[in-house]
Amino acid sequence: MMPFTTLTGIAAPLLRANVDTDLIIPKQFLTTLVRSGLGRHLFDELRHDPEGREVPDFVLNREPYRNATILLSGPNFGCGSSREHAPWALLDFGIRCVVAPSFADIFFNNCFSNGVLPVVLPAETIARLAAEAGPLTVDLSTQTVSGSGCGFRFEIEAARKAALLEGMDEIKRSEANLSEIEAYETRRRVEAPWLAVGGC
Amino acid sequence: MSPRTLYDKIWDEHLVATRADGTSLIYIDRHLVHEVTSPQAFEGLVLAGRALRRPGNILSVADHNVPTADREKGIRDETCRLQVEALEANVKAHGVPYIPLLDDRQGIVHVVGPEQGFTLPGTTVVCGDSHTSTHGAFGALAFGIGTSEVEHVMATQTLPQRRSKNLRVRFDGALPPGTGAKDMALRLIGQIGTAGGTGCVMEYTGSAVRGLSLEGRMTLCNMSIEGGARAGLVAPDDTTFAYVAGRPLAPKGALWDAAVAHWRTLTSDPEAAFDQEVVVDLRGLAPQVTWGTSPQWVTDITGRVPDPAQARTADERDAILRALEYMGLEPGTPMEAIGIQVAFIGSCTNGRIEDLREAALVARGRKVAQGVRALVVPGSGLVKKQAEAEGLDRIFLEAGFEWRQPGCSMCLGMNEDRLEAGVRCASTSNRNFEGRQGRGSRTHLVSPAMAAAAAVTGHFTDVRRMLEN
Numbered sequence A: 001m002m003p004f005t006t007l008t009g010i011a012a013p014l015l016r017a018n019v020d021t022d023l024i025i026p027k028q029f030l031t032t033l034v035r036s037g038l039g040r041h042l043f044d045e046l047r048h049d050p051e052g053r054e055v056p057d058f059v060l061n062r063e064p065y066r067n068a069t070i071l072l073s074g075p076n077f078g079c080g081s082s083r084e085h086a087p088w089a090l091l092d093f094g095i096r097c098v099v100a101p102s103f104a105d106i107f108f109n110n111c112f113s114n115g116v117l118p119v120v121l122p123a124e125t126i127a128r129l130a131a132e133a134g135p136l137t138v139d140l141s142t143q144t145v146s147g148s149g150c151g152f153r154f155e156i157e158a159a160r161k162a163a164l165l166e167g168m169d170e171i172k173r174s175e176a177n178l179s180e181i182e183a184y185e186t187r188r189r190v191e192a193p194w195l196a197v198g199g200c
Numbered sequence B: 001m002s003p004r005t006l007y008d009k010i011w012d013e014h015l016v017a018t019r020a021d022g023t024s025l026i027y028i029d030r031h032l033v034h035e036v037t038s039p040q041a042f043e044g045l046v047l048a049g050r051a052l053r054r055p056g057n058i059l060s061v062a063d064h065n066v067p068t069a070d071r072e073k074g075i076r077d078e079t080c081r082l083q084v085e086a087l088e089a090n091v092k093a094h095g096v097p098y099i100p101l102l103d104d105r106q107g108i109v110h111v112v113g114p115e116q117g118f119t120l121p122g123t124t125v126v127c128g129d130s131h132t133s134t135h136g137a138f139g140a141l142a143f144g145i146g147t148s149e150v151e152h153v154m155a156t157q158t159l160p161q162r163r164s165k166n167l168r169v170r171f172d173g174a175l176p177p178g179t180g181a182k183d184m185a186l187r188l189i190g191q192i193g194t195a196g197g198t199g200c201v202m203e204y205t206g207s208a209v210r211g212l213s214l215e216g217r218m219t220l221c222n223m224s225i226e227g228g229a230r231a232g233l234v235a236p237d238d239t240t241f242a243y244v245a246g247r248p249l250a251p252k253g254a255l256w257d258a259a260v261a262h263w264r265t266l267t268s269d270p271e272a273a274f275d276q277e278v279v280v281d282l283r284g285l286a287p288q289v290t291w292g293t294s295p296q297w298v299t300d301i302t303g304r305v306p307d308p309a310q311a312r313t314a315d316e317r318d319a320i321l322r323a324l325e326y327m328g329l330e331p332g333t334p335m336e337a338i339g340i341q342v343a344f345i346g347s348c349t350n351g352r353i354e355d356l357r358e359a360a361l362v363a364r365g366r367k368v369a370q371g372v373r374a375l376v377v378p379g380s381g382l383v384k385k386q387a388e389a390e391g392l393d394r395i396f397l398e399a400g401f402e403w404r405q406p407g408c409s410m411c412l413g414m415n416e417d418r419l420e421a422g423v424r425c426a427s428t429s430n431r432n433f434e435g436r437q438g439r440g441s442r443t444h445l446v447s448p449a450m451a452a453a454a455a456v457t458g459h460f461t462d463v464r465r466m467l468e469n
């Protein structure tokens, strides 16, 4: 996974509640077999009309937000489907950080699997950040988001932070617990033998 | 030991390791895999040179983008076909149990797992699909995961997890006639909102929950994710054991007895502390219908489309205005005055035999209203067969419903079963998000009985009146 340390860039405001993953990447793009190439379909139904033309007033179709690397949004961001295609699409578009008052659980986890930083800040703070004219800087080590005239601290779980800063391979990390996994399996075979499956 | 909730007990039983940074490694007993969220996981494993730790603990099936008619002729849409072929190639290469597309057991993962006895009480169940919460109906800790986590489980049979909060949902009173599990779920979400359960595992309690069949409990647990929760749970009881007994992958003989003895211990201790509690009063519950683009925007069938002017905040007003515009609805319109063009009966929420029986009861001897297209999509091939054995297919076909082959179908419209822009649908699925059933589609979530009622009258109708006669 790509590490996340600091990021300075344009922050696009999409200040609505409950931005669901169907909205982030509609189902017709889920037939892909790879992780890449979804950026042009990010927010497809907001960004393009049914004929595929750009909707001029949608935020990501306006300057300077076409080059946004940060997204500002409302509460319960990423609710709905578990599709990891949502963070893949954000990442492929160039967005590496989403700032919202709250996130849905599965999306939140999926961000960390992909080196995307979800930042939780109150709605008023996000409104303040959206009013900034220039780029924002997100610094994970100091846990701050700042603009030219303001700076805010955010909270993040220590383990999550360390994993992002390092760009840690989570599977590798769990593989380090192999002996415990084996011990667990041995114990369970005795304690709960009915769990063995024979396939189908 | 101090009193524990059902969730605590399952958690403790699956704890493999607690790491220095406070995260826990949880063992995963059962893994369901489908075609849409798995190709990148298999690819990732191969690229990293990793093997599957326990391929036998997986059950795989294609469901999301499969055709629901003329399946024997193959999948016409090329990208869908390639994805199903990729699944078939992957499961073959890695020795993963797979139910082929033309097999009677094929169907929606969340219908197939329970049906096959793959889902068992007290297990941990994951799938790259948010409605994995369905399996909580068995007292299994079941939750949706992303594709990277699918890969993680394939490689290690574990997941790093953080403990969720315990939320008890207590349903008070009995279910009034004409209402069911879907109405309970929608009422709850209407009450707590789509983020109400964030960070929590919800345990459903109360005599109404005890009184539900396993199918009903699955409907209820299915929609836990729509209330923002990681998972939903119903403590296993005799209803659960009767459902699981004799299923192909369920334990047999002495193992069965040992399993049941253990499963009986899987209840929240009377003194166990919950972090939060929600009480839902079922007295006076009417059939529910959503009016907006979020499952929390729901009302009684006797209710009306809300007036944005009565919103509590400016943000809420704007959100309601946008939803009403998208849905093409005027404030104050009685729900019963809203006409539909499509009725969809199916999905992992309401595609089981009991759901089809409920809909058939309403469809029997009636005709689909002029100008309405009505589809019935069984949740699995076995549900389809059972329904046909009971003559439900005849009832539907005579009433003018389409009787289709199993799959996710119009729940998300990845296959050809899609709504056109502006088309209004009474749907038994679980999400009414913008564009969910097709770009510009207008979805109203209802129970199977209510969807059938809307199909035959052409507009939302209080099914209680139709059941009286």
Ligand code: SF4
Residues within 6 Å of the ligand: B064, B108, B109, B110, B129, B131, B347, B348, B349, B407, B408, B411, B412, B429, B430
């Ligand atoms: S039926 Fe709908 S909600 Fe259920 S698994 Fe399929 S697409 Fe997801």
